[in-house]
Amino acid sequence: MIVILTFGLIMALILVIGICIDPFLRTRFHNGESNNPANDESYQTVATDIHRRIERRFREYDMGAGSDSYQDNRHAIGWRVVLGILVGALSVITVIVIGLVPHMSASDDVDAFTQISMEGIIDVEVVDKQDTELVALYRNGSLLSSLNNVVLEPSDASLRSTVVSTSKGLLLTDRSVIINVDAVNDVGKPIPESSVSPVITARASRADRNYVVLIDAKGHVFTTRDGGETWGKYDHPVNGTVSDVAIGASGSSVFVATLDKGVLTNSAGKWVRINGFVNGALPTAQINSIAYDFRSGDSYTDPSGTNFSGALYVALSNGVYKSVDGGLSWFRLNLDTQARFVLLDYNEPAGVFVVDINGMVFHSGDRGVSWAE
DSSP states (O other): HHHHHHHHHHHHHHHHHHHHHHHHHHHHHHOOOOOOOOOOOOHHHHHHHHHHHHHHHHHTTTTTTTTTHHHHHHHHHHHHHHHHHHHHHHHHHHHHHHHHHOOOOTTEEEEEETEEEOEEEEEEEESSSOEEEEEETTTTSSSETTSSSSOOOOOTOOOOOEEEEEETEEEEETTTEEETTTTTTOOEOOOOOOSOOEEEEEEESSTTTOEEEEETTTOEEEEEEESSSOOOOSSSSOSSSSSEEESSSSOOOEEESSSSSSSEEEEEEEEEOOOOOOGGOOSSSSSEEEEEESSSSOOOTTTTOOOSSSSSEEEEEEEEEOOOHHHHHHSOOOOOSSEEEEEOOOSTTTTEEETTTBBBBBEESSTTTOOOO
């Protein structure tokens, strides 16, 4: 956007200068007030040729020095300067409008890759389609997409809490029922043993999108490997205020973001913290969102021989952090914003999305090295 605005301003400036000085140049050349060096024959030859061409053009338009037209031309300098200023101002306004319109969004729309309305937002997900699409879920039950489509209308009785993109389409949790948004007349399937506590979060594995992990308000962890047809349950619930979840490449590892204990992962039948140590530690235990990239190409083997591959991303109030060693250490990415959601791009292997607390959407095509709005 900055490049577009800069280019537009430069072009507008050139246009204004051209309009304003054109009559001065015409008058100056016609009066023979050029500053030709008397001793530079080559310069004089070129200047004479230019002068002859200008004289010929003036004669064609009856703009001779003694004509009324010429005098009118001199008097026209003032209004041409005004015209130049007006044209320049209009050009600047046009460039600014063109540059800013994509960044403006109505309260009920989600504008692709620019800004999302954050009022009443619950969850954001990336949809696996030919054209990358973001969907946002709101407290009133409405589901909106970045293609400016209303996927679901508001529902006053809704307890919808999260939306998941799977191989079977969008799955929406409504208290303890999971609904296939893309299926016609799908009334939803109850999630076994979760009829009391509403769902807090759910995510599908990027490696196997039929594999979904879901966590309810009591910390119970449910899994499905067939897109929600059948469910299993972890024996050990998460002891923390859950905000998001991500699934490892093999499906055996689950990474849970919490608002009070940082990042947790399952190990030997219990949940352990992986918030890093000393200089590589996360600055806060309040994690807004988490994502796991199994395609990053990173790998690490700890002293005990445990292998970790891929990369973890977390959204914090002071930015986005990344780990390539399973959470033993974290480093801050070059994005100065209060991050609310972090998501991976299905269509771009190295693509990462971040949505901040103001709804601004940032995209990286190189796994967080650089960012663009």
